Amino acid sequence: MAFTGEATKQAFPDIPVIRYEGPSTTNMLAFRHYDPDAIVEGRPMREHLRFAVSYWHTFRGTGSDPFGAPTMVRPWEQGGDPLAAAISRTAVAFEFLEKLGIEYYCFHDRDVAPEGATLAESNNYLDTVAAELKRHQDRTGIKLLWGTANLFSHPRYVHGAATSCNAEVFAYAAAQVKKAIETTRALGGAGYVFWGGREGYQCLWNTDMKREIDHLARFMHMAVDYAKEIGFSGQFYFEPKPREPTKHQYDYDCAACINFLRANGLEQYVKMNIETNHATLAGHEMQHELEYAGMQGFLGSIDANTGDTLVGWDTDQFPTNIYLTTQIMYTILKYGGLAPGGINFDAKVRRESFEPVDLFHAHIGGMDAFARGLKIAAAMRADGSIQRLLEERYASWSAPLGKRIESGSETFRSLEAEMLAKGEAAACRSGRQELFENLLNTYF
Numbered sequence: 001m002a003f004t005g006e007a008t009k010q011a012f013p014d015i016p017v018i019r020y021e022g023p024s025t026t027n028m029l030a031f032r033h034y035d036p037d038a039i040v041e042g043r044p045m046r047e048h049l050r051f052a053v054s055y056w057h058t059f060r061g062t063g064s065d066p067f068g069a070p071t072m073v074r075p076w077e078q079g080g081d082p083l084a085a086a087i088s089r090t091a092v093a094f095e096f097l098e099k100l101g102i103e104y105y106c107f108h109d110r111d112v113a114p115e116g117a118t119l120a121e122s123n124n125y126l127d128t129v130a131a132e133l134k135r136h137q138d139r140t141g142i143k144l145l146w147g148t149a150n151l152f153s154h155p156r157y158v159h160g161a162a163t164s165c166n167a168e169v170f171a172y173a174a175a176q177v178k179k180a181i182e183t184t185r186a187l188g189g190a191g192y193v194f195w196g197g198r199e200g201y202q203c204l205w206n207t208d209m210k211r212e213i214d215h216l217a218r219f220m221h222m223a224v225d226y227a228k229e230i231g232f233s234g235q236f237y238f239e240p241k242p243r244e245p246t247k248h249q250y251d252y253d254c255a256a257c258i259n260f261l262r263a264n265g266l267e268q269y270v271k272m273n274i275e276t277n278h279a280t281l282a283g284h285e286m287q288h289e290l291e292y293a294g295m296q297g298f299l300g301s302i303d304a305n306t307g308d309t310l311v312g313w314d315t316d317q318f319p320t321n322i323y324l325t326t327q328i329m330y331t332i333l334k335y336g337g338l339a340p341g342g343i344n345f346d347a348k349v350r351r352e353s354f355e356p357v358d359l360f361h362a363h364i365g366g367m368d369a370f371a372r373g374l375k376i377a378a379a380m381r382a383d384g385s386i387q388r389l390l391e392e393r394y395a396s397w398s399a400p401l402g403k404r405i406e407s408g409s410e411t412f413r414s415l416e417a418e419m420l421a422k423g424e425a426a427a428c429r430s431g432r433q434e435l436f437e438n439l440l441n442t443y444f
């Protein structure tokens with residue numbers, strides 16, 4: 001992708017278009033592994049990875065935290081009229097995307113456009129900014145991976161949105177999501193994400209859990225119905241997060257979300273958008289969440305980031321751990337890829353990394369980590385040693401007894417007869433975890 005450079009005044013004048021230079025380059029503003037057109041398992045890397053930038057973190061993140069003020073130095077943020085600022089920010093965003101060669105972005109309605117005094121005014125602001133986003137998309141070929149609505153920042157959402165105890169807040173949230181879906185459709189978005197933010201509780205004594213969860217299901221059905229009505233054919237996603245800001249959220253993890261979708265007849269409309277840091281907050285590895293969703297056909301898209309092992313928050317750091325990205329890409333390849341989903345960097349530069357160039361280092365590092373993970377995962381699959389060891393471990397299930405159990409032709413009675421005759425089960429073999437782990441390291 002070439003930088004078409006519409007902006008008369010560039011936001012990142014000193015930063016060139018980032019190119020693939022290979023592992024031996026010394027240039028830190030270059031890719032060592034992400035070579036968009038390189039073929040892996042028969043397809044170009046760009047099609048496997050489908051990277052997206054999160055508008056909220058990268059263009060609206062301020063660096064403030066519960067203990068301190070904003071730190072980010074963003075010379076293009078000159079204050080003044082919020083709508084005018086939102087419009088000029090779109091040019092910054094597309095300059096950034098073009099320079100990195102990232103083909104997708106994701107947004108919340110209130111990140112790209114300001115909140116007005118009334119719903120009608122907010123809708124008008126969103127229309128105005130969306131027209132600009134559309135113009136930049138048409139100019140550059142960059143696309144919208146997914147849209148979503150911010151249903152957590154405004155004080156009206158203090159008790160949640162779709163799960164609020166206030167029915168009018170539910171109605172307002174419905175109106176906001178209606179508009180966000182229309183905007184996503186107008187921008188040709190490939191998907192729409194539900195992440196409520198405050199759809200959970202702080203105190204079970206003041207909470208009617210059944211009612212709240214039923215309302216959440218009603219809300220999603222309305223969204224699905226409206227999407228059908230207006231011909232929005234993008235994929236819906238549900239993003240789990242166990243806690244933060246509430247102490248318990250109903251979208252706790254993939255298991256809770258998939259159960260919710262099935263219990264409420266939503267399973268054919270909604271897949272999972274899985275975020276690494278949320279998986280770890282739920283006490284799972286990302287690989288577990290991906291596998292759990294993938295094995296049931298719910299693997300939709302991922303929010304790529306990582307937490308910090310010593311900090312118990314959703315720190316949303318950029319992923320640089322190749323072991324992690326290998327696990328992720330191995331599972332994604334196993335389940336046939338992510339499209340129409342992608343890899344969205346739902347990640348922020350840390351508060352101490354406040355210069356504009358840090359945004360580039362962060363994304364380059366994340367993209368290279370995933371490109372490496374992809375190459376390693378593909379090599380593991382081509383070689384097949386791990387898969388063979390795994391199959392050996394389950395060999396008894398490919399023998400006659402195992403096959404009969406799996407196919408449903410055995411019963412408790414027949415199995416009892418089999419074991420009474422044998423007296424004892426065949427001896428178990430070692431699980432060989434260390435061998436598996438050592439084998440994995442041979443690919444790095």
Ligand code: XLS
Pocket residue numbers: 108148193194195239241275303314346
């Ligand atoms: C926040 C979530 C959010 C979603 C989109 O923790 O990850 O950013 O991805 O609303």
Ligand code: NI
Pocket residue numbers: 239275303346
């Ligand atoms: Ni996320």
Ligand code: NI
Pocket residue numbers: 275277278314316346
């Ligand atoms: Ni997060």
